[in-house]
Amino acid sequence: MRFSSIKALAAAAVLAMLATGCAKPTQSYDYTAFKRSKPASILVLPPVNKSPDVNATYGMLAQMTRPLAEAGYYVVPVALVDETFKRNGVVNPDEMQSIGIDKLRQTYGADAALYVEVEKYGSSYYVIGSEVTVVASARLVDLRNGDVLWTHRASASSAEQNNNSGGGLIGMLVTAAVKQVMNTLSDRTFDYAGVASNRLVAQGQPDGMLYGPRSPRYVKEQ
Structure with a gap:
């Protein structure tokens, strides 16, 4: 009986481990402020560029509207926002x-603003490789009270698809040089910035952005 009990306990432990391993990832981000705010419209501010590539700000800005609109939010036209600032x-x-939230809400009428910072943007070349990398972070702020509703960081890189097998060292050097020329020309x-933008504001994933009220997947009870 004692041996049978041990076997039963062991079997139960194995089943528990398997169940845990197959469990769906849980959300670790606290969405309390986001759910309370229920933003319907978003103002995307031109991203701050921390990379040496001068194209980073508008390379990202040009591709932020679509994923947010598809997520169910009204996005203030980014070209209009940029032009209004410059005028x-x-x-x-x-x-x-750095402009105050009261002024932003008065000017654009949005519920929340998305502050984006581009950390990496562009191609890099090293001895036996070349890759394109885009890394950005975002912070969604309620323009009605200044609460930070959500933060996230995402990246996209050509290294995700690299395959340097075959051809030896010379082959890898030639491949890297060719890739660098192709990346530059x-x-x-810009393409990887689009991937990073989509990942940055993606929904339906752990710690991702919540769906907006115009999405059929929006949870009204939130």
Whole structure:
């Protein structure tokens, strides 16, 4: 009886481990403020560029509207936002993001603002490789009270698809050089910026952005 009990306990432990291993990932982000705020419209501020590539700000900004709109939010037209800032003498993204929330809400009427910072943007070349990398972080702020509703960080890189097998060292060097030329001529970074933008505000994943009220997947009870 004692041996049978041990076997039963062991079997139960194994089943518990298997159940835990197959369990769906849980959300670790605290969405309390987000759910309380229920933002319906978002103002995307021109991203602050921390990379050496001058194209980073608008490479990201141009591709932020679609994923947010598909998520169920009204997005204030980014071209209009940028032009309004410039007509009022504010031309630097750092200055744009430093404007008070009361002024932003008065000017654009949005419920929340998305503050984006580009950490990496562009291609890099090393001895036996070349890759395009885009890394960005975002912070969603309620323009009605200043609460930080959500933060996230995402990246996209050509290294995700790299395959350096075959051809030896010379082959890898030639491949890296060719990739660098292609990256420069075709501005592949813009494409990866689109991937990073989608990942940055993706929904339906652990710690991702919640769906907006225009999405059929929006949970009204939230």
